[in-house]
Amino acid sequence: MGNLKFGRETIRLEEAQARVLRFVRRMEKERVPLTEAAGRRLAEEIRADHPVPHFRRSGVDGYALHAEDTAGASGRTPVRFEVTETIPCGVMPQHSLGRGQAARIMTGAVVPEGADAVVMLEMTDRLERDERTEESDAAASVGVLRAMMPGENISPIGQEVAEGETLLPGGRKIGPGEAAILATFGYSHVPVFKKPKVAIFSTGFELLPVEASLRPGLIRNSNSYMLACQVTDAGGEPTIMPALPDDPGKVQSALAEALEWADVLITTGGVSVGDKDVLVELFAQWDGELHFNKIEMRPGSPTSFGCWQGKPLFALSGNPGASYVGFELLARPYLRAALGSSDPLPQISSACLDADYRKGSAYPRYVRGTSRVEQGMVKVKPAGRDQSSIMISIKDADCLILIPAGGQGAQAGALVTTISLMEK
Ligand SMILES: Nc1nc2c(c(=O)[nH]1)N[C@H]1C(S)=C(S)[C@@H](COP(=O)(O)OP(=O)(O)OC[C@H]3O[C@@H](n4cnc5c(N)ncnc54)[C@H](O)[C@@H]3O)O[C@H]1N2
């Protein structure tokens, strides 16, 4: 890939994604409290350093006993056992069981030596809470109303997790299930990748800060806030920077300053062929490497990507739809990979198109889509008006619908490829 200082070579999206992923810098590790680990990505593989459960555990409230001793037990012919003790959760049994003996035991408690089954309280004549056995009344007895099989209602050691098992790969995003595993294995602090710091710049003389009143010809900057949400969702730490002026020298110094602390730079606007398209002017004079500046895709065909001082710069199109899609298809995969994901590209599936999409295009289109399941089939339709300049339909998109290049678009009923917008 050359240094595209001048001119544009149009490449396919897949090639653009491959080029982006070639320049990924994996983030450093840090340890964070487990309580703050939700949504972070693991920096190390997690293995089981002990089995789960690590003791034979009762699955029910009942009586631990020898299954063989219950032979022939029924409602009419109960078999009586001598009760040795009561074993609550968290307390080690005092006695091992001999033949004809049983220990009252609670769900989750340690099954005593000599027992190979636990009969549920409901299958005994001692369903009621019994003060005498709680006081270790050795004289108490219990009648068992059902014959038991060895192993019944006991979780053996390692039933859930074997010692040494790999539980979570590095790069895995921490959600509820992962948090439960980490807690089970004693990770009060969790090794995670540091959040990439992402500096977000907007360009354009027409942009007002959010708090400003509208004036003729000016609009409020919405892209930076949209992208900040996307960055946060992807596991990064966004900083919204002051808008960049139309002067390439000033843009260069503002970006260079941000490179001192940011891991990733994102700009929006100024990448097309307009008179004031300042990123294009910057790329003609900077000492960074431009890896592409035109992709076969709509929206966002002029989306550009380069590396400067080893750090990535995503120069997204200014139109809100193009900025949004450009982030999803290029910047999010970068962030995922920097955070250790081995599968950073968005998830692809297929669905039935639920409405005609009649616009042909020289490039494949990535249409913001809304999906639903009807009679077991995933159906998708455009989330709303889909022009690149339209912001209002972004909120309703849960996928991108791929409409292949050429022709007349796609007809209702066609099987289309969809790209998930969910963080995985
Ligand atoms: N003659 C041509 N004109 C255009 C072409 C082309 O190929 N030939 N491409 C069109 C396409 S497609 C797109 S996309 C845009 C790309 O424009 P830029 O990336 O250069 O972006 P700007 O010119 O700066 O702005 C475009 C549009 O977006 C609005 N904008 C910009 N920043 C923000 C922001 N932070 N928040 C909200 N809205 C923003 C801006 O006001 C413009 O309306 O070029 C087409 N033109």
Ligand code: MOO
């Ligand atoms: O970048 Mo424009 O949005 O290609 O349509």
Ligand SMILES: [Mg+2]
């Ligand atoms: Mg422009």
